[in-house]
Amino acid sequence: MRITFPHMGSSWIAFKMLIEKLGHKPVMPLRPSEKTLSLGSHYAPEFACIPFKILLGTYLESLERGAEMIITSGGMGPCRAGYYGVLHEKILRDMGYNVDFVVLEPPQKRAVDFLRKLGKITSGKSLPAVWEALSTTWQKLRVLDQIEELSYETRPRETNKNETTRVMERCYEIIDGAWTKEDIRISRAKCGELLKAIPLDKSIKPLKVGIIGEIYVVLEPAVNFDIQRLLGDMGVLAHRSIYLADWTKDNTFFKGEEHIKQAARPYLNELVGGHGTLSVGNTVLYSKNGYDGVIQLAPFTCIPEIVSKSILNRVSKDLDIPVLTLFIDEQTGKAGIKTRLEAFIDLMYSRRKYRQEAVI
Amino acid sequence: MKIGIPRTLTYYAYLPLWETFFRETGCEVVISDETSKGILDKGVEYAVNDACIPIKLFHGHVYNLKDRADFILVPRLINFTREKSVTYCPKFLGLTDMIRASIPDLPPLIDFRIDLREKRRSKHREFERMGNMLGISPYRIHRAFDKAKKMLYSYRKQIAAKKTPEQALKMLLDCPHVPEAPRRPITLAAVGYPYLLYDSFVNAGMMSKLHKMGIRVLTPEMVPEKLLAKKAKRLPKNLFWTFSNQVVRGAIYYIDDGNIDGIIHVTAFGCGPDSMVGKLIELEAKQRAVPYICISLDEHTGEAGVLTRLEAFVDMLKYRRNKS
Numbered sequence: 001m002r003i004t005f006p007h008m009g010s011s012w013i014a015f016k017m018l019i020e021k022l023g024h025k026p027v028m029p030l031r032p033s034e035k036t037l038s039l040g041s042h043y044a045p046e047f048a049c050i051p052f053k054i055l056l057g058t059y060l061e062s063l064e065r066g067a068e069m070i071i072t073s074g075g076m077g078p079c080r081a082g083y084y085g086v087l088h089e090k091i092l093r094d095m096g097y098n099v100d101f102v103v104l105e106p107p108q109k110r111a112v113d114f115l116r117k118l119g120k121i122t123s124g125k126s127l128p129a130v131w132e133a134l135s136t137t138w139q140k141l142r143v144l145d146q147i148e149e150l151s152y153e154t155r156p157r158e159t160n161k162n163e164t165t166r167v168m169e170r171c172y173e174i175i176d177g178a179w180t181k182e183d184i185r186i187s188r189a190k191c192g193e194l195l196k197a198i199p200l201d202k203s204i205k206p207l208k209v210g211i212i213g214e215i216y217v218v219l220e221p222a223v224n225f226d227i228q229r230l231l232g233d234m235g236v237l238a239h240r241s242i243y244l245a246d247w248t249k250d251n252t253f254f255k256g257e258e259h260i261k262q263a264a265r266p267y268l269n270e271l272v273g274g275h276g277t278l279s280v281g282n283t284v285l286y287s288k289n290g291y292d293g294v295i296q297l298a299p300f301t302c303i304p305e306i307v308s309k310s311i312l313n314r315v316s317k318d319l320d321i322p323v324l325t326l327f328i329d330e331q332t333g334k335a336g337i338k339t340r341l342e343a344f345i346d347l348m349y350s351r352r353k354y355r356q357e358a359v360i
Numbered sequence: 361m362k363i364g365i366p367r368t369l370t371y372y373a374y375l376p377l378w379e380t381f382f383r384e385t386g387c388e389v390v391i392s393d394e395t396s397k398g399i400l401d402k403g404v405e406y407a408v409n410d411a412c413i414p415i416k417l418f419h420g421h422v423y424n425l426k427d428r429a430d431f432i433l434v435p436r437l438i439n440f441t442r443e444k445s446v447t448y449c450p451k452f453l454g455l456t457d458m459i460r461a462s463i464p465d466l467p468p469l470i471d472f473r474i475d476l477r478e479k480r481r482s483k484h485r486e487f488e489r490m491g492n493m494l495g496i497s498p499y500r501i502h503r504a505f506d507k508a509k510k511m512l513y514s515y516r517k518q519i520a521a522k523k524t525p526e527q528a529l530k531m532l533l534d535c536p537h538v539p540e541a542p543r544r545p546i547t548l549a550a551v552g553y554p555y556l557l558y559d560s561f562v563n564a565g566m567m568s569k570l571h572k573m574g575i576r577v578l579t580p581e582m583v584p585e586k587l588l589a590k591k592a593k594r595l596p597k598n599l600f601w602t603f604s605n606q607v608v609r610g611a612i613y614y615i616d617d618g619n620i621d622g623i624i625h626v627t628a629f630g631c632g633p634d635s636m637v638g639k640l641i642e643l644e645a646k647q648r649a650v651p652y653i654c655i656s657l658d659e660h661t662g663e664a665g666v667l668t669r670l671e672a673f674v675d676m677l678k679y680r681r682n683k684s
Contacts, residue, residue: 047635077600078447083636086597090643268457270436272450273600301410303632307454310408314461327410 001100002027003121004067006055009219010148011244013176014140021133022122027067029058032222036061041330043091049299050329051216052084054223059088059099069100071121076109079274079304081216136181138245143188145243147171150195152239155232156206159199165229167194204235207348210286211240212279213297214305217328218242224297225334227326227341234345239291241282242275260285267311276304280311287321292348294321295341300329322347361494363470364429366421367392369414369452370437372525372554373581373603376515377508378433379533381487384504385496390429392421395561399424400659406462412628413562413658414555415451415458422459422466431470431494434459438475441602449601449633470494519581524567525558546677547576549614551607551641552626554581562657563626564666573674578620580610587613595640604633611641615648621677622651624670629658651677 003019005012007029019026030036032054040057059070075082085103092099102121107114122130147168155164171191178187209231217223218240231238257278261271264281271277283294296312298305309325316323324344326337363382365371371391382389393399395417403420425432434456437448447453456471470493474486484505491501511532518528548570556563557579570577580588591609592598599605607625614620625641627634638654645652653673655666 045635045639047630047632048639049632049635052635074597076445078450078453080600080632080636083597083599086595087636087639091639094643094646267461268454270438270453270457272454274450276450276454301630301632301635303450304454306408306410306415307451307458309410310458311454311461313408 001025001069002067003069003071004029004059004062005071007032007058007220007222008216008244009221010144010172011141011219013144013172014137016176017140017179018133018137021136022125022130024069024121027062027065030061032058032220037330043095045087047301049080049214049302050223051081051214051220051299052088053330054216054220055084056088056091059092063092063097063099067099069102069121071102071104074103074105076106077273078271079276081274136179136184139181139184140175140178141245143175143184143191145245146188147175147191147195149239149243150192152228152232153237154195154198154200155229156235156237157200157202157204159201161233163198164195164232167198170194206235206237207292207345207352208237208239208290209348210282210291210294211238211297212242212275212282212286212294214275214299214302215242215244217297217299219244223328224326225337227295227297227337230338230341234341236345238295239286241278241286263288267315268308272304272307274302274304276308279305279308280315283312283315283321283323284319287315287319291321292352293344294323295344296323296325298325298327300327302327322351361386361431362388362390362429363494364390364392364422364425364432364467366418366425366432366434367394368417368421368559369455369555370435372558374435374512375529376511376532378435380511381490381504381508384507385491385494385500387494390425392424395421395559400561404659408458408462410630411451412630412632414553414628414631415455416659417555417559417562418455419459419462423463426463426466429467431468432466433470433472436471436473437602438473439477439602440474441476443598443602443605444477445598446600446602446605448603451632516585520584522578522582525554525581546574546674546681547578547620548622548624548677549578549611549620550624550626551580551611551614552624553603553607553628556626556628556657562661563655564657564661564663566626566655566666566670569667569670570674573670575674578614580606580613583610583613591616599633599636601633604637608637608640612644615644615650620650621681622653622673624673625652625654627654627656629656651680 001024003024004027005015012028016026016028036057037053039060040053044053044056072085074085089101102117104117105113151164151168158164171194174187174190178184211218228238228240260278260281263284264277268277268280279296286294296309312323365378379389399420400417402423403416406423407416407419422432436456438453439447456469460469470490472486472490474483487505488501515528515532518531519525550557560568567577588606588609591612594612599608611623614623623645625638627638642652655669
């Protein structure tokens with residue numbers, strides 16, 4: 001069967017391998033472009049958030065290229081993204097596409113449903129083979145996260161501009177080529193070395209910025225104008241608070257977010273869905289860890305992030321940490337984002353200078 | 361002791377419960393003024409600019425009560441129905457914290473949190489906590505809670521008997537009202553959240569305009585709860601929000617029922633859940649060939665604009681009826 005899935009950062013490298021290992025043919029989702037977005041916006045409800053529109057556009061593009069089954073994730077609310085699968089399917093059916101639409105709900109809430117759907121995808125494979133495919137995919141996702149994290153530390157200090165980006169392209173190729181657990185381990189070491197070999201200017205002490213917000217906009221460079229790279233090129237170390245592997249872990253059987261929720265408690269003692277509570281908690285943690293500022297990324301009309309934005313004003317004042325909120329929709333332009341980032345960076349630099357002078 | 365209750369959001373669904381409880385425990389209830397330009401302006405000033413108009417209005421109503429009450433009730437409804445898998449919109453869940461962070465110098469907020477999914481903290485416990493906060497004896501709390509519950513049930517009965525919330529509230533609690541609507545042939549289902557449908561300021565007097573055109577308007581609240589619950593099966597997966605489920609099920613009920621000429625979805629600009637709700641209703645109506653219109657409200661909504669759209673829609677319905 002020809003299977004496709006949503007595009008989210010570099011995770012396609014792992015999912016491509018998973019689908020091939022399960023004996024299907026992947027229809028690779030294209031990196032979201034302006035065409036994807038306008039296609040999605042055309043058929044999506046006006047006030048759906050940008051992830052909904054991008055995903056719908058991506059599905060339509062993949063269907064044109066011969067996909068027969070779409071696999072995506074579900075959710076149990078209160079963020080509306082958990083309902084996107086249902087509505088996407090209804091819209092595609094209304095448009096006349098007869099596609100197999102598989103929405104994987106969180107296994108701890110809908111165990112039977114999850115196993116049934118998993119069975120549908122993995123039919124004809126032995127249990128050990130399925131387990132091998134799943135666990136290597138997991139390993140690959142983690143390696144991708146780790147390598148990307150390294151690259152964000154390197155970029156602001158590189159001596160030759162753009163070298164990190166070039167090396168990362170090579171890294172993605174290496175990881176894409178690794179198929180067994182051993183290979184993936186080796187590829188991780190190789191990529192680590194490649195990144196370490198980049199000449200750095202050690203005298204630079206880059207500004208440190210934390211990135212919080214809604215997961216899709218934070219993870220998909222095509223939507224957030226590759227903000228981490230953009231910041232890196234402007235000499236800022238951008239640390240992001242969400243990684244796909246961690247998030248999947250926290251939202252299935254393991255609970256790893258408790259300390260973040262704890263940090264949010266004085267300001268927001270309620271789970272408001274999506275990453276709303278975590279955005280507040282992470283801002284508190286970033287300020288405690290001496291970061292110079294926080295950037296909140298979210299789609300326009302995102303419900304949980306509107307709640308946290310409203311509260312972040314207070315957090316920012318109380319803990320004395322600047323917060324820049326960027327709501328992104330189909331009208332947002334790169335130049336606008338860049339100007340706002342430049343202004344924000346100027347502000348953080350002058351704050352740092354002012355503080356140093358105050359100490360002396 | 362004066363308790364302030366904002367005249368918006370949960371007001372239309374639960375006012376009898378709050379008001380009776382406070383009255384019976386010997387508190388004075390102050391309800392914020394009817395929505396006006398002044399209240400809206402204050403809301404826009406204090407609320408985060410990305411919020412939808414109902415949230416901005418809520419800020420405005422709380423501000424309106426600021427100097428008139430000793431406590432302000434900001435209900436934090438998480439789960440207040442028999443269904444276990446639903447909550448309210450995330451903006452409702454974080455509302456108390458938003459208000460606290462946005463409006464300075466407020467009297468203490470009564471953070472009334474109901475989550476029936478947690479067994480230990482049932483409705484009753486929460487009323488006890490609220491009463492303790494106000495220094496009321498357990499016996500009085502208990503008695504007032506019983507009365508409040510009964511009042512809520514009779515309120516719901518009135519609405520199921522096709523009374524508008526204003527009429528029902530007037531009957532039960534002596535609240536301001538609107539004149540009764542005449543019953544005439546063309547029937548519309550107006551579906552949307554109670555804080556939009558029944559606040560005549562925010563919807564630019566939509567209901568009375570429809571009544572003046574001689575149209576019978578039905579709302580989701582008028583469908584008995586049991587019948588609404590049955591319609592849940594029509595969707596592959598429940599929505600996560602109580603009010604949204606009510607709206608979708610109400611819409612499906614009226615569409616299935618077949619006794620309506622058209623359906624109006626009333627929504628707020630940028631409403632998150634409604635982006636899902638609207639499309640679901642639209643697709644459902646399209647399948648059954650029921651005319652559908654969506655009226656989206658924000659702080660710039662004018663009467664003339666709403667009226668023009670309604671008139672055009674009603675004209676189309678009349679034309680359609682004459683043709684068949």
